[in-house]
Amino acid sequence: MELSPATRFSFYHRLLLAVVSGGLYALAYPPLGWRWLVVPGLVGLLVALHDQKGSRARVLGLLHGMMVFAVGLSWLYQLFSLYAIVLWIILAVFTAAFAHFQGLATARGLKGWHLAVFTAFNWGGWEFIRSELFPLKFPWFSAGLSIGPNALLPWIGVYGVGVIVILAAALLSRKHWKGAASVFALLLAACLLPSRHQTPGAEDPAAVKVGGVQLENVTIHDFIPATESLPGDVRFVAWPEYALPYDVQAYPPDWKLLQQFCRDRDITLTLGTQRREPDGVTWRNIALTLDPDGPRGEHTKAHPVHFFDDGIAGKSAMPIDTRHGKVGTPVCFDCDYEGVTRRMTAAGAEMFVVPVMDAKAWTARQHDQHAELMRIRACENGRWMFICATSGVSQVIDPHGHIHGRLGAMEEGTLTGTLRRESGLTFYTRLGWLTPWIVLGIAAVSWISLIWTKRRGKVAETAPA
Template sequence: MVVPVVFLFSLKGARPDQALVLGGAFGLALYGGTLNWFAEIFGLMAVLLFFILALFPTIFAVVMGTLGKRKLSPWTFASLVAVLWTGIEFYRCEWFTLRFPWITTGTALPPGYLTPILGVYGVTFAATLGAGLVVFERSTRIAGVAVLTALAATCYLPRKAPTTTDLRIAAVQGETLPFRAYLQLSDEVEGGADAFVWPEYALPYDLRKHPAQLEQVRELLVRHGATFLVVGSRTDHDDGSWSNTSLIAGRDGILGTHDKNRPVHFFDEGVPGTETPAWATPLGRIATPICFDNDYSRIPLEAVRNGAELFLVPSMDAEHWTARQHLQHAELVRHRAAETGRWYVVASSSGLTQVVDPTGARIDSLPLFDPGVMMTEVATTERLTIFSRGGHLFGPATAIAAAVILVGTLFLGRADRKKSPGSDSTEATKASETHA
């Protein structure tokens, strides 16, 4: 909530040309500072990515500079601020070609009471509405503080945690280990398990084409009384292409698959999937979206609307991407769990392997980078949150409204430019007549 206040305060009274510079500087500082680990993944291309991301706060700033010259009521102006900021953020995260849902106002705060109603974009709207009321007019400052205080309360006051768990899930953490090493880590589980989850790319080949390993998986399940194993594997298609796939391998064969819908930008991760199924298993209807799939609101939402009662997620974050990247990534799962009201168990290559309850609270996790196995207890649920029933439409609605504001601002700016030369000419004529 601090960042919007500081940014909006810097824009107060700024002309559009000044706002252009301020918005660009803010964007580069924000994304360059929080996402400096981009350099570990993309090298020099990270600089270009920072400039692309900085375009969004720059557009916001220029619009604010144009609207700031209009005589608008404080509440109208603050509402325009909130709609525009939220809509641009939603577009950048969910609809833009290089969609990237990290470092947003809504995900900077912990999941709270508002998250299962309007999702992270509802939180973004409340935070920027409060910031606008605080910054632009003294008459609304108290109201703005009240909005921000109420939002903080919804995020930080404790929520009632689920009390019933009846499934034991073992999540294995390990980066680029051989098949036998994942088996050995799984065998460290004591007291039995209902299911296992291995990381994304744990088996960078199509497990279905290796009957001997499928048999070893079946033996693992029998030894521990487990029903199935969720594992990051791949699908080799007849045309020579492939897909990054999570498999639900049961004692009698494959119970279900999921092809990754959202490959990581600029990575070769095969043919993207187009569906987010929820598979019927003896433990309930299970969804297994992979890693980056869970960074977006839409994909887990689709899984829940397809009947998903529990999420078991293979994930991959390379160790050299740094601990900051791992921890930032891990936060997004908390918001997806709170939006959908579902348990999440994530098995990550080098972390963060974690379990998150339906309120978005992290119940347990493994230390970063160290191979190991986490045993946790979870439950399935069929209850739908308000977000799943219709609250998810709030984000797209703000994006459409923001587009209308942008178009309107373009016409206002054009009118101002046409008016200015005439105004200057009139003033010059008056000055000439006075001098004469």
């Protein structure tokens, strides 16, 4: 469906629309979290890109992406100063690449449903590359994340949901009212359908009472009294990532104190600490789990934070065998990406206890944005999660992604909740995780086809008559 001449506007108006829609897109995420603003945020970009190609399309995409990340991730400026602008530009390049191929598709004559479907795969492919495959992979602000936990996540995951969101926006931007309404109805039903899991009762043999201590930059002598203040029926305790920012097992006084405390309190404890390698230089950021009988196991953080000294990356993703079943203990940033929690679940994890470090200096906005990703991982894999953070956000999350307990950003204190062991596997954990790979494959074939067609057209133009 073509725009009438009366509705066409100048390139400067398109630039303004790209900027405004980028700002709206960013507001769909915390701290405001006005989720459905993602729709005008995407529709505005697609309208601005209509009939644009080449450098004009790329500029529009870059401006939209810059607004998304500069507004949404403005807190990065406090961490990296002017270098944050470079990071925003790098992330915005993926939107520019999306816009470039939109221009090639329209130049080739794609329109209607064909263009809408291409748009969904085009966006989904670049989003997956940016989030999971690019060396500076960054999964925040994905389109599927904007609408939160929903009934589609256990089937196709957050990247699959993002493809559906952009499909709805593409149909709406081209005024395909019936098609857009049908896709939006699907998304709305998916958001309303999941029922909140009931908190497990104390008599449930698969339930365990868990408590966490939310403190930052303190010592073991602060964590132990805070843990002692937890209710007596708490059987599993979590301390944050870097709760003990040294190799506690290599420091006998604290290691003996920790083991004796677990025996006296009769608890299983998962905490963030370090593991030093024999060379004395290399180290790993680990979640260590122990109980009255000693160490139960550890998980090495698989996704160290970019630009920070966060240890060497771990390779495995296995749950820990405890008295309370098999427990997944991914560390903080591991939950930003889909792979670690999925692999732990497939390997038998029945629930998750997650140490997290979100420093106070990173602002409450960063904390709230990060907390959303934990809810997505719980819903994708159908597992209860207990998140224990340094300065928030600590959470108790059910298998539908709903929050049953929360200790907010910049607070100190304790949080308790009851988790239930789950053994069933979602379709996503089994096969649905392949969705973004399929999307990327289809997108890549489309990109190659468009580039090949463009080159053939240039050759034909320059060939002698």
